[in-house]
Amino acid sequence: MDLWFNDEHTDTVKLSIKVEEQLFSQQSSEQHIDVLQTREFGKILVVDGDIMLTEKDEFIYHELLVHVAMAVNPNIKEVLVIGGGDGGVVRELMKYDSIDIIDVVEIDPLLVDVCKKYLPEMASSLDHEKVHIYHEDGVRFIRSLDDEYDLIIIDSPNPYGAGEGLFTREFYGLCHKALHDDGIMINQHESPFYRDEAFMVQRMHQKIVQSFPIVKVYQGFIPSYPSGHWLFGFASKAYHPLDDIKEEAWNALDIPTRYYATRLHKGIFALPVYVEELLKDVE
């Protein structure tokens, strides 16, 4: 049988991956969740028809969401993860003994269950006693918080559908309020390449710049995501991501990684000219 999964990257561009087996398919209260077995990418988690992650390249995405901030402030103790029900971000955070609390706000309980069953290498991290999972809307969770976290990681899917509210001015504003005075906010920042997503990059950047004094964007290469070229946001009340990097301290921790390294850290904030211009337009 010749079964192919199509991930539409734009209305006229798609990525096709041959499927060996459909392992799971169900509609949750929030979204439609599928798990596919493929030869090239291993297992793929698909939500509402879009690839969320693949076993082959998820490490790039998750390492970039976590270690950049940790190298700037290795003393981070309290972390809030918005989204992240797959456990990938938490797996990376668990590499730091110094972190005391990891709160995960994942609206969809089914997503957590599915990942624990089919992607245990990531999701088993969610069972650790440092980790507390809250199944509610991230926008609601953040509303009442004040001065509670050192780091907030926004690991949310697309700026449309269930996660829409996580890409708004009000949300970034309340993240600012929920962070300590030297807090850092990291967010997945979409891709600058295709037109519609480039527009989203601008909108997000504009709103974050209005909410935080220090805002920088960095990049990574994730082959299964649209265009493969992905951006991340670093926003902070006190630290500059390059001037304040604690290179020696972080290297002394001897954290095992496959993508991130402090020498890479210094390079990923150097963006292509067209991306720089895209961002400068809205600053």
Place this chain on the structure above:
Amino acid sequence: MNQSKAPIYEALEKFRKMRIVPFDVPGHKRGRGNPELVELLGEKCVGIDVNSMKPLDNLCHPVSVIKEAEELAADAFGAYYAFLMVGGTTSAVQTMILSCCKQGDKIILPRNVHRSAINALVLCGAIPVYVNPKIDHELGISLGMEIEDVKSAIEKNPDAKAILVNNPTYYGICSALEDIVKIGHKHGMKVLVDEAHGTHFYFGKNMPITAMKAKADMASVSMHKSGGSLTQSSFLLIGENMNKGYVRQIINLTQTTSASYLLLSSLDISRRNLALRGQEAFDRVEYLASYARNEINRIGGYYAFGPELINKNSIYDFDVTKLSINTLDIGLAGIEVYDILRDEYDIQIEFGDLGNILAYISVGDRKQDIERLVTALADIKRRYSKDRTGLMSNEYINPKVIMSPQDSFYAQKESLPIQETVGKVCSEFVMCYPPGIPILAPGELITEEIIDYITYAKDKGCSITGPVDPYINELNVIKGREE
């Protein structure tokens, strides 16, 4: 009756399948003559933009599918008859007044009516007898009419022909409708209800009483508000003491003879939807509004008011689907919060006045959008909250009526700079839109207090409409008349 039928919609479907060759208007001929319009609206939409014809009936004189649709609507709303209206609820309100009042007749009404009601008085020459609505000074909103005030207006004006009731108000405040109807009928007056914001009362559970249930004579329902039909479409409902043929004649005085089938079919389909699934839809709206009220009141500073206001008189009942929020305690005028929400948070709400904002909640809302609204309000408080000194709340200004709306509208007038108009008689409307409730109506005395109010509202960013001068630097007043 079988509420799962939708006769206009079904006739249009049948008509489309017949592939009739059009040698009649509209000239775009199913869109073929205007490709850009098709690009914008879609083929389905332009395909049913057709003219009245035998198989599709005629709104000016319905005998087949439109008549059936009107009978089904009457049945769904518990009315003696229902008219499909295509000129907005404005046309329904005007028809109510024109059906009951002639030149010189008196009509009892609260002053905080929509401009459409006073416009009707300009048209027909009826004389308004205003009942001052009660005011909640804390919130700065007008409430319903108190029953004692209605009684005294009737005693002083036993010759009045009709009473108009605003029920519910924009903010969801209801008057003692049943009692007002009883007193009005006892004195031989017709009772008309502007029910623009109350379509859902007919279908939701535990809702305030409807005009038809309270035995009112006529009611205007904005189907396009909570009923889900297209903008500009509406129902006029009548009770058994009204002459259906005469009301139709009055409607035809001002109504178009080319009624849009987009509007008519949207009324037909929305009525069916409400009759079949209205209750569950409004259960959801009620849940969303209550949830939002609780969450907003948890933020602190804002007051999202609800049924706790009920006092069984000026607030006889409260529409729990309304989400009205007083903003004065965070130090911002409602209109300022309204502007910040749109400009900085990409959230458009229904309106903001001096002390309150109103977010319109409907069956089209998603929980996640409610979360956004609440969170944005929390963030606005974080960024902008300040001391409330210097903020004015909406005070109801008791109008001094010098001339009838019609006489003053058509009188000789002159345009004066607004600061020089104190003591003159205004010949035009001045209002903030929305909500479109006049600060000044034609024939009313201009006072210092009114000028201060207009200046303050302009300054805070309210859109002021009505006068001939779009910038409201000048007002039209009756020439040579000084009080």
